[in-house]
Amino acid sequence: MRKKATRAAALVMILTQLVIVASCDSEEQPIDTATTTETQSQTTEPEVTTALPADLDFGGAECRIFNFDSGSWNTQLLAETQNGEVLNDAIYNRNIKVEDTLNVKLTEFRESEWNTAYEAARRLLASGDDAYEIYFTNDRNALSLAQEGYIEPLSDMPYVDLSREYWSQTINEDISIHNKLYFSYGDFNLTGYEAVNVLLVNKQLAEEYSLPDHYDAVLDGSWTLDLLAENMKLVTNDLDGNGTFDENDQYGITSHNKQVLPCFWVASGLRTIEKNENDEPYFALPGNEKFADMYEKVLDIMYTDNVYFNSASLTNYADNTVFKEGRALYNIVRVAFMTYYRDMDYDYAIIPYPKWDENQTEYYSRFEGGAVSFTPKVAANKELAGAVMELMACESMKTVIPVYYDTVLKNKYARDERSIEMLDLIYENRICDLGDTFWSDKIRDGVFAGKFAANDRDLQSTIATMEPTVNKVIEDTIAAFDEVDAAASSQGSASAE
Template structure:
């Protein structure tokens, strides 16, 4: 990812923070026009419309365009980006917004009916994948003017979504939902100081932020604040977070996957045969339940445990960019920092960040103006990398999320290594939000028996996809 020094970007953001110094060397993704990429070609599509069906949601950014400038940083960056693309290509972006579920239904109905109304349609990733299986979408690599090797395309995510060496689906920097659903950890800096813990930032920077280091910090962090001799909602916890997210965030961070792909670039359910996955899962279970570090709740997703961090009663919390902008963090007064999830051990070269899905903009097989659509997608992703992504970072770095100079580097680490696990996204209903979430809810470590109990169901779903893609070759 392109970078530039934060002097310009952060000077204005930190000027109002009293004696907080402006960092001299910290870096974030580049906003300047200085780039090593070849200039995008200029087209003249004679003012035709790029018709887009997008999603309106309070949970993530599912829209592609905004109607006008409002003075809000991210809104105006999206506006500027899209107007620049319109001018470069001589097109007009026409966006229709529907609620997330309604947009899914509308898109699926139009595509199944071969009714060409939109050039791009926004669907939840698993809904989009199902349409790709049925041959209802044009692969991105079949579109003229699209170069998926460029860094403004999410190459790691796209390679995971690739099937049989075809990019039926893809995402790039114009699609902010994949940033919104990127997971990280937050930590309470005052509690860390009170507990005399190692500096988490120093551990990350030295490559020593591992599951063992995380476990060591968690042990002894619980406190029975109300003195009733039991740990409950009123007490201090080492770690909290929605239990459908804690396990995949940590196994992805440890370099494990619930589904791999074989030599034919097709999915294989490997949880039962992957010794590393089993070892990682058992370590997660040990920290969460054997050692009792996790604020375990049994409501639908352990959501009632989340306010503990905002109230200063949790040392760590697993969360996402989207959640950081939600009610549990808004107007929070405690001083906190942001970290990637810990890696497996010091031999692991990188930190990895779990991406729990998002919306995908797909091209229906009925699309006619494929040259314009391809050029638009390429230009939108390239322009977004220069306009929108730096603005997204500015929002994140501007008091909503972070309060220290180390934050920018942590954001780089978190977003530079975003990883997609097919069992926590495309097949989340079967795996992550299926038996894994149930195990976390029940505090169970019976991984082998759960895998075997669900194997036929999971492999049956994978086989449907395999058959669908093979039929299109």
């Protein structure tokens, strides 16, 4: 299977506007080939702009942003100064453009981490304090705040157009309920890229064991779960010959226990939570034969012939020394954690997770949730908030995302040009399973992490036990949003009178 000619809109802009990257103080240059130069000179994409009024002027008003620090993703929204680091400077220049265009002043308050951010945000919103126009919180926490009626629906926000290409279309479709979004992912928020999972391949081990070329396998469609299993068995080796497998031996794959199953169920085109025709989530596992087959197959693969090493036993599972030191063929890793492997001595490839079989036409990539943006109902100046979010998303697509993609992903993380091609495929089909994000405590972490760790094959009784709990959580969520909508409608009717 060859790469699609039509990319997701954001990534098309990344590849076709590299000249913009250079104008953002980037010292990194795109790979210089005659073919690339010729193609770019012949195909010029029209500049993406918002539908904001040209004379929109907020008179120097302050737009206050509530944010938090995260060890899991890059949540940087503001930059105090230019410092020569290309991503920081791109963010700085974007914000100057937003401030100058709208005549606003962007300010930011940052909490130390996502739990304290949620607690602080909830206190402010519960008290009715109009402290910030825009909030960023973890998506699960934003869901709780939306259910309590604190968040303005984005469809009611002035100037916000969620149909535009600088809003994360596929992810936002996954997190909507009743076709309504209270919070969203957009291009001014790097977690939409950083919280995607990729598979790293030790190229030296692949060559040493004469494995099929991984890049070719991805592109010709033969990259499947079966091929992954074959490769892992070939590479696994008791290096010290003591009959016991530990961190000093060689493995087919390494990961934290909780990350394995969701990466492979998403890659197989599955979700634990699906949507019905009314855009209502429902528990998708009862009676799901393909999920049962996937579950059994993945456990068979991982628990046969010692191919799997659980990185939770290491000091820092994200900084996986077994892979870094060349003793694993594959490493399950979040893009944000690839910073740990920048200086790895062994060369690696970046590829998507394998398809279930060759009949599957697409590669699917797991997006495991991140920080989302929203505006509270108590915000007095929603016009300001909406205009800033819309313009920040648009300008980020044109400047920040190309720098992130071209400098961070391509020049810091990727080791060769073909890994860049793989990243295009990876970002093309990002899937957000609500059982892996909103309700991970009930499904991924609450159940499947433990079952995988124990090699527990009793799936059907577990699903039967889970079903009432998961259904109630979903029903309560839908009911809460119905109440929020009803209250808003009642308030609107009263205001009209």
